[in-house]
Amino acid sequence: MSRLVEIQQQFMQYLLSDEGNDDHEQIKSVMQANVSNQAGISSDIRLAIYANAYRIRLKETIETDHEMLGLYLGDDLFDKMASDYTRTYPSSEKSLRQFCDALPEFLQQDEFFKQHPIIADLALFERRLLNVFDAADSHRASVSELQALAPEHWPSCCLRFHPSVQIFTCNSNAVEAWQALKIDKAPPAPNYLSPRAWLLWRGESRLTEFTSLSEEQYALLFGFIQGHNFASQCEEMLNWHDEQSAPLMVLQTLNLWFQQGLIRAVVSNSTDFTAPTLGSL
Amino acid sequence: MALYVIIYIEPSSYLQRPIKIGYPLSDKHIKEDFLGFGLGLRTDHFEHILQHQPDIDWFEILSENYLVAGGKPRYYLEAIAEQYPLVMHGVSMSIGSTDPLDMDYLKALKKLSNDIQPKWISDHICWTSIHGINSHDLLPLPYTEETVKHVAERVRIVQDILGRRILLENVSSYLSYQDSTMDEWDFLSQVAEAADCLILLDINNIYVSARNHHFDPLDYLKKIDPRRVQQFHLAGHSDFGDYVIDTHDHDVSPPVWALYKAALERFGAVSTMIERDANIPEFPALYNELLEAKNIAKLTLPDHPALARSNFGARKLNKASQQTSVVTQHAMQQKLRG
Numbered sequence: 001m002s003r004l005v006e007i008q009q010q011f012m013q014y015l016l017s018d019e020g021n022d023d024h025e026q027i028k029s030v031m032q033a034n035v036s037n038q039a040g041i042s043s044d045i046r047l048a049i050y051a052n053a054y055r056i057r058l059k060e061t062i063e064t065d066h067e068m069l070g071l072y073l074g075d076d077l078f079d080k081m082a083s084d085y086t087r088t089y090p091s092s093e094k095s096l097r098q099f100c101d102a103l104p105e106f107l108q109q110d111e112f113f114k115q116h117p118i119i120a121d122l123a124l125f126e127r128r129l130l131n132v133f134d135a136a137d138s139h140r141a142s143v144s145e146l147q148a149l150a151p152e153h154w155p156s157c158c159l160r161f162h163p164s165v166q167i168f169t170c171n172s173n174a175v176e177a178w179q180a181l182k183i184d185k186a187p188p189a190p191n192y193l194s195p196r197a198w199l200l201w202r203g204e205s206r207l208t209e210f211t212s213l214s215e216e217q218y219a220l221l222f223g224f225i226q227g228h229n230f231a232s233q234c235e236e237m238l239n240w241h242d243e244q245s246a247p248l249m250v251l252q253t254l255n256l257w258f259q260q261g262l263i264r265a266v267v268s269n270s271t272d273f274t275a276p277t278l279g280s281l
Numbered sequence: 282m283a284l285y286v287i288i289y290i291e292p293s294s295y296l297q298r299p300i301k302i303g304y305p306l307s308d309k310h311i312k313e314d315f316l317g318f319g320l321g322l323r324t325d326h327f328e329h330i331l332q333h334q335p336d337i338d339w340f341e342i343l344s345e346n347y348l349v350a351g352g353k354p355r356y357y358l359e360a361i362a363e364q365y366p367l368v369m370h371g372v373s374m375s376i377g378s379t380d381p382l383d384m385d386y387l388k389a390l391k392k393l394s395n396d397i398q399p400k401w402i403s404d405h406i407c408w409t410s411i412h413g414i415n416s417h418d419l420l421p422l423p424y425t426e427e428t429v430k431h432v433a434e435r436v437r438i439v440q441d442i443l444g445r446r447i448l449l450e451n452v453s454s455y456l457s458y459q460d461s462t463m464d465e466w467d468f469l470s471q472v473a474e475a476a477d478c479l480i481l482l483d484i485n486n487i488y489v490s491a492r493n494h495h496f497d498p499l500d501y502l503k504k505i506d507p508r509r510v511q512q513f514h515l516a517g518h519s520d521f522g523d524y525v526i527d528t529h530d531h532d533v534s535p536p537v538w539a540l541y542k543a544a545l546e547r548f549g550a551v552s553t554m555i556e557r558d559a560n561i562p563e564f565p566a567l568y569n570e571l572l573e574a575k576n577i578a579k580l581t582l583p584d585h586p587a588l589a590r591s592n593f594g595a596r597k598l599n600k601a602s603q604q605t606s607v608v609t610q611h612a613m614q615q616k617l618r619g
Contacts, residue, residue: 046456136350
């Protein structure tokens with residue numbers, strides 16, 4: 001093994017290890033042997049500058065990406081989470097943007113944090129917000145594209161959604177807690193009374209938006225995202241509506257989705273359908 | 282990445298002048314033209330820049346921040362790219378690592394450069410990751426023959442992939458290795474020569490490392506080949522007395538301004554920008570700090586034709602020239618001795 005490989009391995013091992021490791025002192029002394037003795041400060045301090053910078057940079061990334069989670073936890077628990085997460089999931093990404101991708105999973109599995117599932121839900125919600133923020137841009141379809149479709153094609157038509165569209169589901173009141181913290185209010189006590197669903201997306205103005213989904217709205221959106229067509233989604237709505245009002249509810253909701261910029265394309269007969277207008281025919 | 286021109290000479294002129302085959306253009310044409318005075322493009326300033334269109338000559342972007350699919354970052358970037366020259370500055374190439382080069386990263390970088398057409402692309406002469414784990418820090422390399430060969434070879438591959446010379450920036454460091462057999466400036470020079478790449482000289486990093494390793498920063502400047510220095514970085518640091526940390530969260534300090542003046546004397550007009558990454562002030566404050574850089578450049582190189590091409594701050598500087606700022610006066614009075 002070349003000396004360059006050896007030095008880099010020993011340096012990285014030193015950065016990843018901390019007082020919590022049984023062999024930390026040994027790892028440190030192996031790395032220290034690579035460092036020259038210079039005037040001014042000891043090699044111990046020289047190495048510590050790198051170790052501190054490594055931890056501070058990653059902690060700041062968690063703080064930036066998960067601001068409300070930080071407020072919810074308070075300083076001590078946040079510090080515990082940051083150091084335990086950094087130890088368990090060192091970054092393997094080029095950009096810090098992805099460093100916290102595994103944070104919800106960590107919080108769901110960690111013996112301490114999993115006792116309060118709302119914490120992992122808060123983290124997951126904030127990850128979803130970030131995904132909405134920098135998802136790809138795309139064309140947005142308008143309701144006229146559906147209207148231009150011949151009536152016989154309506155039952156088989158499907159929808160394609162804007163890349164920023166996300167669904168978030170959880171059993172806790174994590175989003176309510178997030179909203180309270182966002183306006184400097186105390187979060188409500190955690191409860192796990194019922195499953196909840198939220199729709200998140202980025203609108204025309206590039207602002208991140210979200211709204212709660214009722215059970216039927218969730219079923220409608222989820223079905224369309226899965227690729228179910230108009231007819232089968234009208235049928236699905238019979239669980240909540242009678243035969244007259246089910247198609248009406250679907251149309252009203254679709255109209256709203258077009259207005260919100262959620263829909264990228266209307267697809268008919270399994271091909272992307274760009275509706276011709278009368279003028280272009 | 283030497284550029285070669287094969288000159289075809291017709292038989293009639295054959296005897297009149299020598300044929301030069303494989304004549305390297307590099308000596309004179311290695312660098313891009315002087316771009317003027319720039320700033321690091323930061324999210325906090327997006328709106329201000331689009332609304333007020335300040336007369337900054339160019340912006341430097343942190344490449345990794347824009348390796349995303351879309352949304353606000355890309356929207357603002359593309360809007361600003363339409364109005365200003367941009368350069369791309371990366372932190373994750375890990376050019377000195379012993380891991381294989383990350384081809385996905387290089388492809389993403391190339392795609393971004395195709396999208397925004399930067400004037401140039403830079404990263405740091407350091408390593409950041411090994412075994413796929415990223416420290417997200419600019420870690421120092423041992424300055425040895427082995428490292429020179431290793432880094433230069435990788436730079437050549439990167440340059441082939443990107444289809445252009447890259448700039449390597451000197452980093453601030455806090456430790457030296459027992460293994461090192463040469464000074465940092467010799468290491469940087471040897472890599473640049475062997476790889477035929479360019480240099481982004483961070484004046485603040487030279488100052489920070491000089492304090493931490495007790496060398497004379499002028500020795501550094503003297504040993505760097507002016508033909509390869511395409512850009513200067515200026516930034517603030519945190520001074521803890523016994524050591525200095527490169528934090529980019531303060532104004533540029535007086536000794537760094539003085540070193541900048543010395544760098545201008547050695548390297549002439551070099552595209553210069555201020556990096557601010559934390560404790561970021563309102564845009565006008567950074568604008569005024571950049572005016573100091575131009576002021577010092579104009580006083581140090583009074584007749585340099587390239588400086589006249591910079592539009593940045595033209596009106597403000599004319600007014601200000603009647604009364605030179607304290608920062609500029611201080612920098613101009615410093616006579617650094619080698």
